[in-house]
Amino acid sequence: MARWRRAGTAGRDDASPLTGTENVRRVRAVLALGGVPWDEVEDGVQEVRLKLIQTQAGLDGKEIRSPEAWMSVVASRVAADWHRARIRDTGLRERLATRWAKWPPDHPQEDRDLALTVANGLEQLTLLQRQVVALRFYADLPVHDIARLLDVPEGTVKSRLNSAVAALRTRMRDMEVI
Known part of the structure; x- marks a missing residue:
């Protein structure tokens, strides 16, 4: 199983946690299990990517300690936001x-x-x-x-x-x- 390597790790040009297929699958799974319809899961993945970029920009060169856990938590929050939006629209x-x-x-x-x-x-x-x-x-x-x-x-x-x-x-x- 491919794991995300920290920034600066040799042999990897892009150290973003959401470039590995395993991590993207994990985010998709969390979103789907959170009740996000399959046709909107890719939008959720993009929201997680955006939050990742924003978070990394705010860390001033530091790294996210556990990217897998971070992505799962953020994906679950995106799913919760989706449900709140659906309720507002009801x-x-x-x-x-x-x-x-x-x-x-x-x-x-x-x-x-x-x-x-x-x-x-x-x-x-x-x-x-x-x-x-x-x-x-x-x-x-x-x-x-x-x-x-x-x-x-x-x-x-x-x-x-x-x-x-x-x-x-x-x-x-x-x-x-x-």
Whole structure:
């Protein structure tokens, strides 16, 4: 079994704990056991990598004593964060449906159809995409506030918004709403 070697170890150019396949497998396993859906596990691995980079930058040249344990703990925290995000998102569709059920009768039917198509399209998005769409377009928060609330970089928020809007646009075209 390949083990991670400490920085400066001969014969290894990249001493990052998350470059070894065994360590990546371990992180994936912790995320999957933590309840993260398989299609979102790679996003979780990337979050662990980002936290590793941030942690190593803050250590001023020191090393993480037990990288395997550190990665497992961080991966379990990422899984817990995923569950917290899912709980925050729970009921979004129901709240939107309730709002649209009270749609004024004088509004055109096309507007109601569009709103229901968007609600159905939201179900097809990943949890993280739904979260940023709801915060951006329903809570009307700017990208930098969303990034601060979710504790992710602004670029991540923009990327999630871009992919979510593209997916919604495709869904709406498929349903011939737009």
